[in-house]
Amino acid sequence: MELSFTQGRWNYESWGGFDPISSSNAKPPGVELWAVFDVPQHHIDASWKNLTHTLSGLFCASINFLESTATYSTPEWSFPPASGNVRYGTLPCEAVCTENLTPWLKLLPCRDKAGIALLLDRPSLYRGFYHSQRGRCVLAKSSSVYLLLDRGLVAELKFPNKENGKSAANGLTSENFWSNPSFELSVNPDRIFLEESSSHSKSLSILYMFQVEKYSESEPFDIGLMWKVPVAWLCQQTPLHASRFLMGSGNERGAIAISLKSTQFTEGFMSANSKDGSCELRVDVFQVVPWYVKVYFHSLRVFVDQQPRAVSDFIEKIHVSPSKDKMSPGVMEVVLKLPCRVNTAALTIEFDKGFLRIDEYPPDANQGFDIPSAIISFPNFHASMVFLEDDSLNRSPLLSKFQEKCPVMSYTEVLLVPLTTPDFSMPYNVITIKCTVFALYFGSLLNVLQRRVAEEERFLKAKAAKKTGRLPLLLSKLSAKLRGRRREPLHSPPSSSSFINSKLVLKVILVAGLAVGWQYFFS
């Protein structure tokens, strides 16, 4: 099982992607949890639910959101650290704050009062571009601090005695290394480890170890590194630099594109194997897409060196687990076989944006929804460093960890997809207006069906016969014209239709008299 909290994105271009630190330790933003289960198949989901709830309580984070089937997935073969019976879930928009650091520190015997945890100063930690906490506990017998000089750095460091034929590494491992022209360490390392030969690079990493127990209150451990000359170096990168982005505009549809660009590593690899004509670079892509981003798998297209190519030419294996609305996300696992001399390659897939009910939107609905990072791995290459160790009894767990062969892996960016929102303030309005329309339909249709027109016409005629005055006559003319119906001429009653009626005059006099009396009595 592995759980990680990460804030920020690992910059593969500057910080490298080939060494064990970036390959197995660089994690996608937010929370990532994966676990391999030993229980029978039908118990796995229940166990996963228990696990998420337990971890959520332990670490004060909302990992319990991962319990619903719509958030976790089951990779089949493209998830490098494990295979079979694995469940993988990630929450890309989970923010990591100091509250999340506290439970980790609680696991240490002295918390943050003593020991290495004293170094974890919260303000400076969280101000950085990238910080990550990962749960993989290794028990060490002693405390040590390690300083790793990357292969790229070692290759860049220049030494005056280069013409002797010694490799640059020898200069740094000799005892009198402070005659080093490039940098200076304030404390002497206790031990120096040199990497065994690596197949992918000419230079070798160097590891300095400092044992902390030699120091005490009177003689504190204060390590510093000063550069004497400016040095710029390139960390070794993954064979292809992977990035992911969204295409298209508007809130109805779009496309996800994964682009793979060759790095300086590829050129070196290519020249090494140039004699072998049929060299192929295998790339595994594992992508999980939430259910409201409805992906059209039949629109998957492959572009190699900016030319659209037939999908079957480059895709060796593909496994697709389509999403079910509100039930499970869409999982795509692809094995690509690209030629070693490839410059750029891209995979595009189109999708439709779904429409959710108002209670399915998060509180800040207009921010958008996240598509978790895709995992691009290169199974042909292994990121591991083997350091020669004299004392095999006191094997350092960190060095054992470095020696583990894990495939080179990189995570792409998290994508933010804006979805259209309905008007959240309108539920009652919509319901009442809609029901009014339905009532209109229901009522008028029933009325028409059961109407007895003859009786109605007789009734209307009788009513119209009593009507006097020009205004109602004009109104009835107007309504008849609007309906396009021929107006039947009305028979005017025998009594005169003159304006001035004696009854009317009497009424007016009566009302005026009442008003005068009222005024007189109550003035």
Next chain:
Amino acid sequence: MEKLKKKIGSFSFWNWVIASIIFRLILIYFPKNLNLSSRPEVSTPLTSFRRLAEGYWLKQSSMSSYAGSMYHGSPLLLSLLGPLTVKRIEGQPNHLLYSLVSVIADVVSAMLIRATGQNLRLAYLRSLESLDLVKQIDVSEFLFSGDIAALIYLCNPFTIVACVGLSTSPIENMAVILCLYGACSRLIPLAAFGWVIATHLSLYPAILIIPVIFLLGCGPDSPPRKLFLQRHQQKEVLNQLKLPPGFSWGPIIHFAFWAFLWSVYVLVLCGISLKQFGGLWEMFKSTYGFILTVEDLSPNIGVLWYFFAEVFEFFRNFFLIVFHVNILFMILPLSIRLRHRPCYLAFVYVAICSMLKSYPSVGDSALYLGLLGWFVNELADMQFSLFLFCGYVGVSLLSPVMHNLWIWRGTGNANFYFTTAMVYACLQIVLVVEGVSAVLNHDRKLRILITGKP
């Protein structure tokens, strides 16, 4: 003179048919079919072409075609039309074959409408003769309702858009019209086939069983039976031959037998194609279940999508039942009042379904507007006809604008689009109500002519 008039009339009919076919072909050759297949008015989750292609891809990859909650149609349609989604001819537009199938479906529907219309017109003239009203009503002014209905169907912008927009509506409409044609012409196996296929493709034509029963039992539209009896009482002629026959059960039993046969055949075929993926229950859940539970809330020209996006979870089932019962409830009163006019009853049922169904599209409107043409003689006095015409034109122009404002520009919101959908629903209600009222008025006028009293 009569013959010349008829000749001119029929000549320009075929002219119009060929012109509409050519117009459709021209639109097909535009790039990407003018993007009409991406309009929500044309393609709904049930009729969308892209979803058909996705279902076919899933099927080819040995997965259930209902797997991604994408495709919700019939597996038979997938087997017939699926290969057309991937077949490409060099140098021709991408989906030429599928578009041609839609055009052919439209033309066949138009021909069937014409034949049924001619049938209806002849039946009407015969009934007028037997009522001895031929002198009082000017028969030569009777329009050729069959030709008019066929032309309305072919040249209706809604039909053209549904055809060019690669939706499956032309095929569903063809099945419904096949059923009505078979019932009118007493071709019982054909009527049963049309009914079974129409119900299988979209659930709602199931209620057309009632007009079909009346058609087979009593015959095509005619004035109420009471009038015939009154006329004979007046004339005291015992010529029973002129009286229309009463209700006969023979054809109906025949129809039931054929319908049973066809439905067993269709279900067996579907069961075979879905054997590994859950069988018929999975199919019913994904097609009929999807239609009845309104799971997908994509905007369309109907009104249910916004309602079910906004309604609270607690009341969802209640309102689902209310809206579907609204269709079912009207079946009985309409069938009682209009039992002597089964084709008109079918038209009203089709109109009500197009209005109240879960995912309406302009293809459904095209169907009932075409069927409206059969009754131009009876509906000559319909009120609000100009208002309705302008309303339809206005809604079809405004609806894409509001959709654009909401989705693509972000300056409008969902209420704009929903308002046009509601206005459209109101227009359809007015059409149905005024149409029924006009037909009942027409019958009343005949009654006045015969009996002399209203």
